[in-house]
Every structure is written in C-alpha cells, then in structure tokens.
Amino acid sequence: MARAATTADAFNAVAEPRRREILDALAQGERPVNDLVELLGLAQPHVSRHLRVLREVGAVDVRDEGRQRLYRLNPQALKPIHDWVASYQHLWEERFELLEDVLEDLKGEDLKDQESNEN
Secondary structure, eight states: OOOOOTTSSHHHHTTSHHHHHHHHHHHTOOEEHHHHHHHHTOOHHHHHHHHHHHHHTTSEEEEEETTEEEEEEOGGGGHHHHHHHHTTHHHHHHHHHHHHHHHHHHHHHHHHHHHHHHO
C-alpha cells in the first residue's frame, strides 16, 4: 500500500520531527522564517519546505509584514490530533490510578521495613 502524502492531513504532516519542532516554536508566538532557521539549525530552503507542508494542511498561517513573512500556529488544524489522542485518555487515567495504588503499597512496605529496623 502506498504511503499517504505528507500534506494529506495534520497526522502525516506532524509525523516529521522537524515539523513538530517548528510547531513547538510557533506555539510560543509568531516568528519569521529566519528565526526558525536559526532555532532549528537547518538551511532556509529546508525550513521553507517544512513550512509549506504545514501551511498546506492548515497547521500554520503566514502573513506578510514589510519584507518579512511571519508564521503563526493555527491550533484548530491540530484539533483532529487532539481529539484522537483524547479518545485514549481513559486508558491513561486507569493506568495512572493503578500506578498510584502500586506506589502507595510500596510506601506502606517501606514504612513497615523502617519500623521493623528501628525495633
């Protein structure tokens, strides 16, 4: 089966680690491409290619301000990812509750060991 194009949806677009780094940077606020180039340590054409993919899926918006192009995050485009991950939230909550129970049991055992060593 052929792999879907990276521009098909937000899931495929954010599968690439550098694109996630760009999204993380833009979550802090609007940035020009040169800031992203410096932050990522990549050549400008590479950053521009990643930004193009992110723009095509709607994850980032761009606006011109004088000679600069400023990029900003469009969190609404990432909502399908959030919704999908949220569907697994109950599983994580159950596991964390079980982990809390185990930790409480271990603390109880440690207290018993300390008391027996003191006596």
